[in-house]
Amino acid sequence: MAENGTDCEQRRVGMPKEQHNGSFTDASLLNEKKQRDREERQSIVLWRKPFITLQYFFLETLINLKEWSLKLWHRRGMVGSLMLLVSLLTVAYYIEGAHQQYVQYVEKKFLWCAYWVGLGILSSVGLGTGLHTFLLYLGPHIASVTLAAYECNSVNFPEPPYPDEIICPEEESVEGSISLWTIISKVRLEACMWGAGTAIGELPPYFMARAARLSGAEPDDEEYEEFEEMLEHAQTAQVGMTILYLNLTLFPP
Template structure:
């Protein structure tokens, strides 16, 4: 009888312990289990699951971030005042009529054009949720359009950037067909590509400064990538999977080789380079060693490799071969080949279109589809920023809750 009573009480005790884990006695979980549970709760805070709560947390986190930036600007008020004075002087010079206006306007166009590509480069690598793949969406198509125009016009003498709404062949084409050189096209898009590469290098700075500040202060930063980096260092001797081994290889190269190791990692398309910034900050690599190698690697070496690949891919004879190969596909070949041929023909017409000559042929479904893909990717990028900031605020609440529990 006593044994039967004991057996009946056992499930009740287990249920009671489970309730304690979900209630105020949840601290019986190990720190790693608790961290994993909190991470899973934060990852579930997304717009398509909890839109109202996600937007609420996003706005609160945005207010906190704005307050922090305002405080930092106030601490650097001398620098801010100097910048405002210079901006005011430039505005006065800009508004005064005179012979200098053409130089001011030229500098303005160049500055805005460079700032546009630098901004796109920063968006590609800054790490706000997911990076906006601005090379595929903007720089790659721009290089491709310049390449197609150069081969069609047999010249690169169309307007200097920033271009008008459409690139137009020069009125007098003195060059013979086939005379356009690969180097001429590379030189034509060098400014945009280098500015974009410089932007990607700037986007790698936040992880570096975060890891460096954490190492100097001894405090644990509120960043999951840095926590993953420390866990990876702890498991360096027991790592088995390929991804961890690859990350460790990058970390060891950067740590041991220094400037040239960073340069090598930054000079090739490398999805693991995000780890280099954290590694350099953690091991207190000097700023100019890290940023100089990253800037040279991304804005000079890597960009010339990527430019060369796009230019060769979109050279006239290779494009024509690709379109002809599409027609070889059984059953669907002819139907798929026609829209690509129509698209290329529309681009050729655009290049020779002049003002007052009528409107060129409309775009086909390929250009329409590309525009929609760009819109979808930009919207997803914005949603990822909202989700990331909402999850950051949720992490603040979790840390505040734990600190209150420790004080009790």
């Protein structure tokens, strides 16, 4: 009896140690599997495994097309209404009539807004070059409008040639009638469209991260930390440069 009791106690003492060792073994096996999967993913590139890469690409494309087709079919009423609206706008665009002046005005505004939205997207995406379209395009535009407003004592620039060229209006304006809010109201459309473009440029990485989270795939720790650090530095630098440029533009020394 005493020997049996001693054996039972030894089993009870030994079980947690075995379970503990088993958990360590499972964790190490899981880490090894993650490492192998990571190396396998990194090796699947077009110049190393072109056939496998193209196979995965076409399979993923087919899956996405199937999902999008099902979504469009479930929303066929909205799709039909949108196609009807596009057809009516196309007919109105090509038919001659008195409405063409409004069509041209809307077209001009649309292209102008699309131009600044595109620049905002480029500023957010960067394309690996650190492209900052505020310093290259929006900032100089605001500066030119500001200088012309103080020179002409007005922001009612004749259109055309504005915005391609800024010419002072013929009517005289009161001296000192230009304020900060007057200039802001003149460039608010361009600034808002550029800001909307920067927001749109942030959507692809958001959806990619969301898809990875919903799929249950954990990002690689090292790569994820590097990405977060790089994103934080980029956002800090962009905000600092924007504030500095605005201060130099609107409040010159």
